[in-house]
Amino acid sequence: MSMTEIILVVCYILFAPLLGGLLDGIDRKISARMQRRVGPPLLQPFYDVVKLFSKQVIIVSRSQIFFLLSYFVLIVLTGAMFFAGTDILLCFFVMSTGATFLYFAGMVTSTPYSTMGANRELLQMLAYEPAVLLTCVGFYLAEGTFNVSEIATSKYSAILYLPGFFIAFVFILTIKMRKSPFDLSTSHHMHQELVKGLTTEMGARNLAIFQVTEWYENVFLLGVVGLYIVNASYYSLIAVVLVVLFTFFLEILIDNTSARVKWDTMLKLSWGVTIFTAGINLIILMIIK
Amino acid sequence: MANIKRSPWLLHYDGSSCNGCDIEVLACLTPIYDAERFGVMNTGDPMQADILLITGGINAQNQPTVKQLYEQMPRPKVVVAVGVCACTGGVFKECYNILGGADTTIPVDIYVPGCAARPQAIIDGIVKAVDLFQKRLEEHYEKKRGQGGNEVSANG
Numbered sequence: 001m002s003m004t005e006i007i008l009v010v011c012y013i014l015f016a017p018l019l020g021g022l023l024d025g026i027d028r029k030i031s032a033r034m035q036r037r038v039g040p041p042l043l044q045p046f047y048d049v050v051k052l053f054s055k056q057v058i059i060v061s062r063s064q065i066f067f068l069l070s071y072f073v074l075i076v077l078t079g080a081m082f083f084a085g086t087d088i089l090l091c092f093f094v095m096s097t098g099a100t101f102l103y104f105a106g107m108v109t110s111t112p113y114s115t116m117g118a119n120r121e122l123l124q125m126l127a128y129e130p131a132v133l134l135t136c137v138g139f140y141l142a143e144g145t146f147n148v149s150e151i152a153t154s155k156y157s158a159i160l161y162l163p164g165f166f167i168a169f170v171f172i173l174t175i176k177m178r179k180s181p182f183d184l185s186t187s188h189h190m191h192q193e194l195v196k197g198l199t200t201e202m203g204a205r206n207l208a209i210f211q212v213t214e215w216y217e218n219v220f221l222l223g224v225v226g227l228y229i230v231n232a233s234y235y236s237l238i239a240v241v242l243v244v245l246f247t248f249f250l251e252i253l254i255d256n257t258s259a260r261v262k263w264d265t266m267l268k269l270s271w272g273v274t275i276f277t278a279g280i281n282l283i284i285l286m287i288i289k
Numbered sequence: 290m291a292n293i294k295r296s297p298w299l300l301h302y303d304g305s306s307c308n309g310c311d312i313e314v315l316a317c318l319t320p321i322y323d324a325e326r327f328g329v330m331n332t333g334d335p336m337q338a339d340i341l342l343i344t345g346g347i348n349a350q351n352q353p354t355v356k357q358l359y360e361q362m363p364r365p366k367v368v369v370a371v372g373v374c375a376c377t378g379g380v381f382k383e384c385y386n387i388l389g390g391a392d393t394t395i396p397v398d399i400y401v402p403g404c405a406a407r408p409q410a411i412i413d414g415i416v417k418a419v420d421l422f423q424k425r426l427e428e429h430y431e432k433k434r435g436q437g438g439n440e441v442s443a444n445g
């Protein structure tokens with residue numbers, strides 16, 4: 001590992017929750033403005049997490065905290081591996097393993113809302129997994145490597161070869177970031193039909209761990225968006241920041257303008273978009289390369 | 290001591306109210322009053338709630354539910370009774386099935402009068418409840434030291 005990679009990993013582990021929390025705060029502020037409300041203070045997500053850590057912990061199932069911590073460790077590992085410039089395929093495998101632990105964390109409580117939320121989490125994984133795997137395939141076809149640091153330092157931005165893959169990835173980002181219309185398993189908004197879905201039986205400290213893990217995960221996912229844009233020249237970093245912020249804003253806009261759909265619609269839509277955009281892109285790429 | 294004043298999450302339970310007060314509770318979250326300015330979130334989940342907003346009186350059927358909701362909320366917690374029905378039983382007081390206000394079943398901290406209670410009054414009640422919520426944290430820490438930990442098991 002080179003020096004810059006070590007710095008990047010340390011920065012990720014230390015600052016990703018701060019950045020993720022801040023993005024969450026911006027999200028809530030912009031959402032409020034879209035609804036013509038004043039909205040909470042920018043640092044609200046941090047106030048929430050501090051409060052959650054100081055509340056009494058009511059244990060529904062002893063093993064829940066184990067599964068949640070596994071989820072936390074694996075997601076942090078995913079991001080750390082990504083910013084260390086290792087294999088992108090491996091990053092996504094570790095991320096999926098982490099998501100499975102989250103499923104178990106919802107499942108062990110054996111209460112109806114929580115288990116149903118957990119089942120929906122599995123369906124969500126089913127919906128986004130093809131696009132995630134195709135992203136890796138696309139990077140390999142475009143750049144001839146799975147290695148993140150080599151992709152990041154290639155001569156041309158990956159998006160020039162992979163516009164279809166990019167659309168598919170941004171589409172499933174809505175599922176991954178738990179934004180409406182695909183926030184089936186659990187939602188950031190109040191009162192959904194499953195109470196709080198997957199997180200119904202997580203209170204206090206456990207919910208705080210879940211929240212912080214989400215922040216890590218969001219920063220990693222936006223990092224993958226950036227990987228599509230970045231190339232060897234330093235000027236591309238400006239484009240990275242702009243595109244990442246635009247994508248993030250797009251997610252907020254979608255979140256505020258759509259209503260939750262049923263799981264089969266989600267599955268059909270996400271697979272349809274993935275097969276259509278990424279599939280056509282794949283065929284063209286295989287012909288010209 | 291952590292500052293927890295900025296993040297009060299509500300659990301709204303509708304007892305045997307006429308729905309007048311419930312509409313007003315929801316009105317607090319609309320753009321005009323926007324209670325989210327204070328970090329208020331309306332969760333439907335007692336495990337994650339800090340303040341229990343209860344509207345309407347207690348009747349024989351909902352008494353166990355109210356008790357259970359209160360017990361499922363982790364400490365520190367505050368209870369706010371919204372509307373005269375939740376305070377005393379109100380217009381329904383003489384009904385055969387009504388036991389009285391919320392304080393017949395759980396300890397109520399803040400009473401918000403009015404029929405229906407106005408959104409301004411409800412937000413006022415929440416702001417008072419938030420101060421109490423912070424004070425309760427100190428008590429919670431003391432109890433925690435007494436019982437030797439922060440964890441309790443849900444099944445007793």
Ligand code: SF4
Binds near residue numbers: 305403
């Ligand atoms: S206080 Fe008045 S408005 Fe509120 S629930 Fe009772 S009768 Fe309805």
